[in-house]
Amino acid sequence: MSDQKKDDEIYPIAVLVEELKNEDVQLRLNSLRQISTIAQAVGQERTRSELIPFLNDATDDEDEVLLVLADELGNLVEFVGGGEYAHTILPPLTTLASVEETVVREKTVEAIKKISKEMGEDQIQEFLYPVLKQLATGKWFTSRSSACGLFSICYQNVDEETKTELRQLFSDLCKDPTPMVRRSAAKGLAVLVPYVGRENLRKELIPLFVKLAEDDQDRVRLLAVDNCVALSKILTEDEFITYVIPTLKSCAKDRSWRVRYMVAERFCQLSEPIEPEVTKNDLVEVFIGLLKDNEEEVRTCATLRIAELCGQIRVYQDVIKDAILPVIEELSKDFSDNVKIALAASVTELAPIIGKEMTVEKLVPLYLDLLKEDISDVKLNIISKLDTVTQVITIEVLASTLLPVVVELFEDRQWRVRNAVIEYIPKLAIQLGVQFFDEKLTDLTMSWLKDSVFKIRQTAARNLVKLTKVFGSDWCMEHLLPHIFKLLEEPNYKIKQTGMYSLTVLAPELGNEIVTEKILPKIKNLKSDKVANVKLYLAKTLKSLLPYLEENTIQQEVKPCLNELAKDEDPDVKHFATSALNKIS
């Protein structure tokens, strides 16, 4: 190979060497992100023999830089020659696995796992296992902590003798004097569980799991909950009852609220794979304990999962009725706002699970209480899912109990609550029927079109469309249009605009004939309004209505009107009129 060619090939590395000496962190970072390109340029052999060793020496730098280095190293497998040579990337990664900064170590472990996926069993046995052993028995807690993340990928690919050694190493790490290492081990345990086989699971891993669950550091204990979830997927029912439930119960009564919170958080994931009978017998009382916990966060977390849990044990209706519903009633009087907000979110979903009778007897009074709370998120959570309830109970019950309270909320101070009520009304309309609606709700529905909040007026207008879809365009013409036309004569320009907007959104439902004969004449009256905003809105409205008008109507009725507006002295009226005219041509 000529000297020139040799220089060409090592030149990129020389540039990298220089750049990594630069004072500016940004420049060093940018250089490191080019490593794959450099590796590709210098070829596989030189990547292995020069680039990687150089990078092994570049591991003394700021954390930001090391993070990028770890990330880039994980991408180099194809540039060193594929899985056969992947292990050559291990040395710098091994060094990085021992640094102080947790984020860098975590990225390094990810990178090692990434390159190990490309390695064959032989390479893992020959190269990864020694690295793991070196890290696991290292002097610094940082390397031992990193080792914990590598067990699962290593374990699957080594021989029996090595597996035994790995289990021993893991066991030592679970008993490590440093809490950080025990934490990593606890995390690693859940991942290892599927691979060790039932015998080893029972004899070795489960005792380790129990020990970690009794650790004196709460941050280690709370990881036991995730381990419970992992075990629930593998063990038989009996094994689960014998080995896991006792630990779970003590976690649910742990002195640290973080551990109890974790139990609440993962509760439904835990109970999902096991038989409802086991859940009913052993877990319901744990759950109730969490609903009554001293710590607000724990209660809130558990409360959010009430419906899901009850769904899992729905065959046991009497358990739900006798054990869980009484607690729910207490929760509705909880002094914490967050608990009540969580309760409002989950309690509507309970209705389909417990059926009509129970819902009317036990849940409807609860909904009524919550709807009277002063906390708008509570009201919002109930109203937005109220149709789940109305599908369960009869319309008579709905009309006599919930509806009056909902109607009061039409005038809630918070516009978002009013908004949620408006969104709910069409869903109700279908069940209530035309007559009931006309008697009780039409006036209220129209009053929203004059609400002082813009968004409410918009929602109310779109609401008319949904109602028209349910009750038909004839109903709309008879009951809604007269009111809307009156809006066009209100003194307030915003209400006139709402009128026009309502007509625009209703146009598709009403059809060309009505738009041409009834709507167009009324809105054209506005062309001589004194307020420019009304005129510009008219121009916008005419433009939106064009698809619903015949060609000759457009030429004879609309175009002249727009031409007039286009000559208005106000530039915005002119602009919107011209835009509409352009659409016609």
Add this chain to the structure above:
Amino acid sequence: MDLDWCLEKLTKNPPEVLPEQVVKGITEQLKEALIYESNVAMVESPVSVVGDLHGQYYDLVELFRVGGECPETNYLFLGNYVDRGFYSVETISLLVCLKLHYPRRITLLRGNHESKGVTQVYGFYSECLRKYGNANVWKYFTDMFNYLQLAALIDEKIFCVHGGLSPSISSINQIRVLDRFQEIPPEGALTDLVWSDPDAVEQETKPSPRGAGHIFGSQLVDKFLQDNKINHIIRSNQLCMDGHQVLFSGKLITIWSAPNFCYRCGNVASILEVFKANNSLTLKYNTYTAAPENERIIPSLETTKEIPDYFK
């Protein structure tokens, strides 16, 4: 200058700031438009009057949800767009773009925070530094502030200003002849207009404890209304827990539009809708609370750009 593009960026969630060159462009353009405008804007009803915003961008978005969007709705802003909140840049950028796009639909007056001196202390300067890496954008905006109009008259009957009255001003015409194209001076008529506060009890006009402007009472208000043949004064400048406050039997109204001010005062905000009904001017308050937590993003205060040299 593609204002639609600018408005699209600024109305995203979260909003995106405009590039430095674009800010230069829009502030130049607005200066050119304002140079010909009188110190007193003549505004026609209907119009919605808005008080202090103080960089609370998400609450400005909430304001548009409650009060309606521009250009369908007319707005008159009384100043104090920047400082204290986290989003002064986005707030003033949005308003400048709206003003350029729809000049007849929105009026922007000058508040006491539209000043180089004040913005260096109360947050706008450091926000610009954080978001752009240098002070150029701050300079473009604060140069532009010197061009903002000082007061407005709605239907020749309602006088609107950021702060209040001045002992050296008895007629609106006197305001018209002031030279407004300067940084707000430490004292004088211009200063009074953006710094003064009314007092429900005080009869005499006195220097304000704020250190700029004056305190004035019903005497000066009555005289001003009578001499200028107007009915009301609408101003901002002072926090109102209820979003607005009415003094002197309705003659003077304070309007405040920054809900939960500084993200902790717990106050509500108001805008004042002025429109004609049955041939007389009607005033209607539209009150609202801060945009809810899940609709706002608290920015991280990490410095993403180079810290300026004088800190090194």
